Amino acid sequence: MSNTPTSEQNLSDLIQAAEGPIRILGGGTRDIGAPVDGTLVSTAGLSGVTLYEPGALTLVAQSGTPLEEISTLLVKEGQRLSFEPSDLRGLLGTSGASTIGGVVATNASGPRRVQVGAARDFCLGVRFVDGAGRVLKNGGRVMKNVTGYDLVKLMAGSWGTLGVMTEVSLKVMAIPETETTLVGEGQTATQAVESLSAALGSPFDVTGAAFAEGKTFVRIEGLEASVSYRTAELANGVLAGFQPVSGAASSDIWARIRDVSSFADRDGAVWRISVKPSDGPRLVATLEDLAPDAIYDWGGGLVWLHVADQADAGAARVRAELAKLGGHATLVRAPAEVRAAIPVFQPEPAPIAALTRGLRQKFDPRGILNPGLMGA
Numbered sequence: 001m002s003n004t005p006t007s008e009q010n011l012s013d014l015i016q017a018a019e020g021p022i023r024i025l026g027g028g029t030r031d032i033g034a035p036v037d038g039t040l041v042s043t044a045g046l047s048g049v050t051l052y053e054p055g056a057l058t059l060v061a062q063s064g065t066p067l068e069e070i071s072t073l074l075v076k077e078g079q080r081l082s083f084e085p086s087d088l089r090g091l092l093g094t095s096g097a098s099t100i101g102g103v104v105a106t107n108a109s110g111p112r113r114v115q116v117g118a119a120r121d122f123c124l125g126v127r128f129v130d131g132a133g134r135v136l137k138n139g140g141r142v143m144k145n146v147t148g149y150d151l152v153k154l155m156a157g158s159w160g161t162l163g164v165m166t167e168v169s170l171k172v173m174a175i176p177e178t179e180t181t182l183v184g185e186g187q188t189a190t191q192a193v194e195s196l197s198a199a200l201g202s203p204f205d206v207t208g209a210a211f212a213e214g215k216t217f218v219r220i221e222g223l224e225a226s227v228s229y230r231t232a233e234l235a236n237g238v239l240a241g242f243q244p245v246s247g248a249a250s251s252d253i254w255a256r257i258r259d260v261s262s263f264a265d266r267d268g269a270v271w272r273i274s275v276k277p278s279d280g281p282r283l284v285a286t287l288e289d290l291a292p293d294a295i296y297d298w299g300g301g302l303v304w305l306h307v308a309d310q311a312d313a314g315a316a317r318v319r320a321e322l323a324k325l326g327g328h329a330t331l332v333r334a335p336a337e338v339r340a341a342i343p344v345f346q347p348e349p350a351p352i353a354a355l356t357r358g359l360r361q362k363f364d365p366r367g368i369l370n371p372g373l374m375g376a
Contacts, residue, residue: 021038021368029088029098030092038370045064046063049070063168066097070100074172080173083112085103091261105157111258122171128155132364132365136151162369178222179246182239183216185216189280189284192300210295213262213295262295269306269309271330271331271332273328275326279325290308
C-alpha cells in the first residue's frame with residue numbers, strides 16, 4: 001500500500017496494518033521535533049479545498065492542501081488566515097510546501113496572535129485517523145454548526161502524536177484596507193517591552209508588537225481613516241518619537257518577524273520561548289556568555305532566542321535559566337544529535353505528563369504515531 005494515501009479510508013487501512021512506528025509528514029517544512037524512526041507516511045495525497053463560502057467566512061480543506069494554494073484562493077475574495085502562519089523554511093533549511101494540516105498540527109501562529117488568537121482559535125472542525133485506524137470527526141464545517149467535545153483544540157499543536165488529520169475547517173477573515181507600522185529606534189530590550197506593553201494596553205487595537213534588530217515595531221490595521229487616527233494617537237502619546245511606515249514596507253517588516261528571517265543565515269541554536277514579557281530581557285541577559293540575540297514578539301511574551309552554542313551544554317543552560325523565571329521553551333533549531341539527546345519541547349510537570357500519557361493511550365494505544373517526537 002502506498003505511503004502517500006489518497007483518501008481517508010486509504011490512510012485508515014494503512015494505520016491499521018502498521019506493524020511499527022509511523023513518521024507523519026505534511027509538507028516537511030516544520031521539522032523541529034526529536035528525530036522519529038519509523039515508516040514515512042505523507043499526507044500530500046490528501047489535497048484540495050472541498051468547501052469555501054466567502055460570505056460565511058468558512059473554508060474546508062483536506063490536510064495536505066498547500067498553504068500557498070489556500071492563501072491564493074482567499075486573496076481573490078479579499079480574505080486571509082488572520083493568525084498569520086509562519087514560513088520557517090529559511091530558518092530551518094527545509095524545502096517543500098507548507099500544508100494546512102501541518103499548520104494546524106503545529107498550531108503555527110504569527111505576530112497577529114497577540115490580537116486575534118492562535119491557529120487553534122480559527123479551527124471550526126477536524127477529521128482525523130487515530131492510532132487505531134479509527135476515523136474521528138469533531139466540530140463542524142461552518143461556525144453555526146460547531147458542536148461536541150473540543151477535540152479540535154486538542155489536535156491543534158499535537159504534532160501528529162494523537163492522530164493524522166485528513167480535513168480541517170477554518171474561519172477566515174477579511175484583509176484590512178490598510179496597515180501602518182510605527183517604528184522606534186534607540187531603545188533597549190527592556191525599554192522596548194515597556195513601550196509595547198503601553199501600546200497593547202491602549203484602546204487603539206494594535207495587531208503587532210515586536211522588538212527586533214534593534215528597532216521597536218507596533219502595527220495598526222483596518223480602514224484607512226481609522227488607521228490614520230489610531231496611528232496619530234499612539235505617535236502623540238505612548239509611542240512619542242516613533243515614525244510611521246505603511247503599505248508594502250510595513251508588510252515586509254512583519255514577514256521578517258513572522259519567519260524569524262534575521263536568524264536564517266546564522267549558525268547556532270534557535271529557541272522559541274514563551275515567558276512573561278518583562279522577564280524576556282532578564283533571561284537574555286543571564287545568557288550573555290552564549291552570545292545571545294533575541295527577537296521579542298507578542299509584546300515580549302514570545303522570545304525567539306539565538307545562541308552560538310549548539311551543544312548539549314548550551315541547551316541545558318537555557319533551560320536552567322528559564323526554570324528560574326518560569327516559562328516554556330522549545331528548541332526549534334539544533335543539530336539532530338542534540339534534538340535526540342535533550343527534550344525539544346518543554347518537559348511537562350508530573351500531573352500534566354500523566355494527562356498526556358492518558359490522552360496518547362486513548363488515541364494511539366499502540367504508540368505508533370510520531371513516537372518520541374514530543375517526549376518519551
